[in-house]
Amino acid sequence: MSTAPKPRHIGRNISRIRELRDMKQEALAIAIGTTQQSISIIEGSESVDDEKLKAIAEALGVPADVIKNFSEEAVFNIIGNTIDIENNNGSSVISYGCTFNPFDKLLEATEQNTKLYERLLQAEKDKVVFLEKLLSEKK
Template sequence: MRTRVQKLKKMNTTAPHYGRRIALLRGLFKLTQAQLGESAGFKQQDVSDMEGKAELSDEVLLRLLEPMGVKLERFKEMDESAMGAMIFHTRDQSVGHFGFNNTYNLNPLEELLKAKEEIKNLYERLLEAEKEKVAFLQRQLDSK
């Protein structure tokens, strides 16, 4: 039995294989064949059979792509080899740096919000220090 990784490595770059593309997208969206089939109105076995076919009708593709929110035109323009290379490169990098199946997720929005909060705190401390300095100088002027 071939694994998904073995199947992805053997992608043909000359002719599109819509079944493999569906399998690849399904994997990226973390859907099982049963989940995708249920959302698209197919049985799990039907999805499995479709993933083995190089060509699928536009009607079938539309039904399969709708649950994943992928447009048919974009799907047909996909470059399987580039996506496969990207996935393998990402996997290789994660294994090399963080160990197998270890996730190191960095949410840029959270980091931005943390930085904003830090800047706000620094600004408040600076403002407080300036107020103390003004109060000190005012006391110095009043005493003279």
């Protein structure tokens, strides 16, 4: 029996963090500029090159080291130690302490929507230019 530690499966770690972030493969793919199929392949890989790992970590909002050293046991330990808190009379109270400012998240979402709208508008403008070019070539 070998006592050497098992190598970390980076792809599985990416998958679990993505799922904990409630993000679909397609959303992650768009965030790093690739396809959903590529994300599926990456999540099935035991190792990922550092450049891709850095891009994925940025898209997931975590440092690359968190992905490399991710441990589900640690996550469940943190959840178990922070969610169920007893109040003064001994009964349990579930605490969902907000670790971010909701207004910042709303502002961030608004900015993302604005960027998406601008990209969509530019795509439509490009389409109109292309169609006008086709029409002028037919004349």
